[in-house]
Amino acid sequence: EAGVAQSPRYKIIEKRQSVAFWCNPISGHATLYWYQQILGQGPKLLIQFQNNGVVDDSQLPKDRFSAERLKGVDSTLKIQPAKLEDSAVYLCASSLVGGGSPLHFGNGTRLTVT
Amino acid sequence: GQNIDQPTEMTATEGAIVQINCTYQTSGFNGLFWYQQHAGEAPTFLSYNVLDGLEEKGRFSSFLSRSKGYSYLLLKELQMKDSASYLCAVRDETGANNLFFGTGTRLTVIP
Numbered sequence: 001e002a003g004v005a006q007s008p009r010y011k012i013i014e015k016r017q018s019v020a021f022w023c024n025p026i027s028g029h030a031t032l033y034w035y036q037q038i039l040g041q042g043p044k045l046l047i048q049f050q051n052n053g054v055v056d057d058s059q060l061p062k063d064r065f066s067a068e069r070l071k072g073v074d075s076t077l078k079i080q081p082a083k084l085e086d087s088a089v090y091l092c093a094s095s096l097v098g099g100g101s102p103l104h105f106g107n108g109t110r111l112t113v114t
Numbered sequence: 115g116q117n118i119d120q121p122t123e124m125t126a127t128e129g130a131i132v133q134i135n136c137t138y139q140t141s142g143f144n145g146l147f148w149y150q151q152h153a154g155e156a157p158t159f160l161s162y163n164v165l166d167g168l169e170e171k172g173r174f175s176s177f178l179s180r181s182k183g184y185s186y187l188l189l190k191e192l193q194m195k196d197s198a199s200y201l202c203a204v205r206d207e208t209g210a211n212n213l214f215f216g217t218g219t220r221l222t223v224i225p
Contacts, residue, residue, distance in 0.1 A: 004156075033213075042118075042201050042215035043157065056210035091156060099144045099205055100164060103213055105156035 002026065004106035006092050012112045018080035021109045025073065025094030031055075033103060034067055034077050035091040043091055049075060050097065082113045116140045118216035120202050125222045126192055134187045134219045136202035144207035148176050148187045151199045151218065160200075161187070189221075197223045 005024040013019050025032050031050050035043035046065065048055040052072035060067065064083070069075040079086055089110050093103040117139040126132040138146070145164040149157035163169055163178035163185060175188040187200055199218040206212060 035215075040217075042203075042217045045212055045214065048210055048212055056212055058209075099207065099211060100162055102147060102159040102162060103157075104159070107156050 004092055004094055004104055006090075006106035006109055008109055009107065010110045010112075012114065013082055015084055015113050016081040018078065019082055019111060020076050020078045021090050021092075021111075023075045023077070023092030023106060025075070025092070026104055028096070029094035029104070030072070030097050031095045031101075032069055032075050033093045033095075034075070035093065037089045037091055037108070039088070046077070079111075082111075084113050087111055087113045116204060116206055116214040118202055118204055118214065120200075120216045120219045122217070123220045123222070125224060126189075128192055128194060128223055128225050130192050131188065131190050132192060132221065134189070134200050134202075134221065136185045136187070136216060138183050138185070138202070138204045138216075140183075140204050140206045140208075140214070142206050142208035143180060143183075143204065144211060145205040146176075146178055146185050147203040147205070147213065148174075148185075149201040149203060149215075151201060153198070157201055192223050194223050194225070197221060 034046040037043045047057045049069040067077045089108040091108045093105045095101040148160040151157040161176035173190045201218045202216040
């Protein structure tokens with residue numbers, strides 16, 4: 001089966017600019033996550049969707065981050081305006097519904113904010 | 115909330131066995147996952163434990179003790195390609211049943 005697709009692979013922007021990341025999950029996976037991974041740390045959850053609804057966005061910095069999953073398939077994550085501390089890899093993951101279902105990750109977007 | 119602890123770094127010799135420990139505290143435990151992450155790549159799923167005991171999958175095994183809030187990942191017959199970060203992640207059924215990750219253990223396999 002095709003894996004989780006993300007684009008772009010790399011992005012360099014200046015602080016205060018905006019940026020958007022795109023994710024296409026594995027077909028049939030109702031649950032979609034966005035994680036932020038800073039170098040040397042584990043992934044930190046930003047938001048979880050189930051189909052086209054937000055299940056949990058309690059850890060999303062909503063003053064600058066937004067995400068949507070229109071039609072319950074593809075998702076976009078946006079940062080506006082970006083800060084230096086947003087430099088990280090942004091990972092999208094999808095899974096089937098169910099506690100034992102593992103998350104399948106995309107290759108991520110490496111964001112550098114200068 | 116969740117608290118997940120793992121050693122930051124470990125080194126082991128090719129062909130040897132290594133055990134990577136993980137301790138956790140969580141409000142509503144609903145399963146523990148181990149992931150492997152090579153530098154610059156996405157995490158890939160290794161194992162899942164929800165009941166106490168040992169799960170074996172080839173050269174990799176994972177153990178869980180829910181009463182102790184403890185898990186370990188055991189890697190046998192180490193190969194150079196096993197050099198990677200190993201992430202312990204706990205699913206918390208409180209709220210949205212999310213998966214929370216530890217900081218990862220960077221394993222270096224030496225000849």
